Amino acid sequence: MMNDTILLAILLVFLCFAIPMGGTYIVIRASGLRAKVLAEAEAIREKTRREARREAEEAVRSGVSLLILSDRGVTPDLAPIPMLLATGAVHHHLVREGLRTACGIVCETGEARDVAHFVELIGYGAGGINPYLAYETIEELLEDGATLRQRLWDNTRYFREQMTALGFQLLPGQHPIIPVMLGDAKLATDMADRLLEEGVYVIGFSFPVVPKGKARIRTQMSAGLERAHLDKAIEAFATVGRELEVI
Secondary structure, three states, X not given: OHHHHHHHHHHHHXXXXXXXXXXXXXEXXXXXXXXXXXXXXHHHHHHHHHHHHHHHHHHHHOOOOEEEEXXXXXXXXXXXXXXHHHHHXXXXXXXXXXXXXXXXXXXXXXXXXXXXXXHHHHHOOOXXXXXXXXXXXXXXXXXXXHHHHHXXXXXXXXHHHHHHHHOOOEOOOOOOEEEEEEEOHHHHHHHHHHHHHOOOXXXXXXXXXXXXXXXXXXXXXXXXXXHHHHHHHHHHHHHHHHHOOOO
């Protein structure tokens, strides 16, 4: 984690100095692959690359100093071509034409979301990256994160309390993953199968995944679960637990 953080910081410093300051810019849409025309997909992709290269060359020759490759504007019928593909096509075309040093390339993309994606785009010729979807996701998490975390812990507490009251043995702890301890491997498998028949998907764990004699049913809480979902799962556990004489 620390190495990733340091690398990302270095990348951000690099990006600050890689983008030409001032001058004019143009946005080139890295979209044009019509998702529904599968038989013609490769031909359309090649046409889109040619158009992007031509548009970039014309822009630089006219004095534009900053090219922005963007995959915004996606529709159900118009999908973006991969940003790596668009960046590499424009970068190498400008190199061949002797124009690459006359402009900077910025990628405005929803694809970039971790250090590896940034590194790859820079390697393909990008001088700057605007990971707009990552920014929007972070903003949403900051706005809604506290509410979601509280809901997760409320669900965890409720499920643990109800299962304990029924007589199930739960692995102690405060964690959204709540193992229901059974001990016997066959019992864990049989219970998981029966719960699935009741509409509840769980996984039975036994040796060598867990120590011998510690077979269990693995359950995991989520902020997306509503109280009705939890009640249905608890009712299914109660029914199957009594049937298999676990409680």
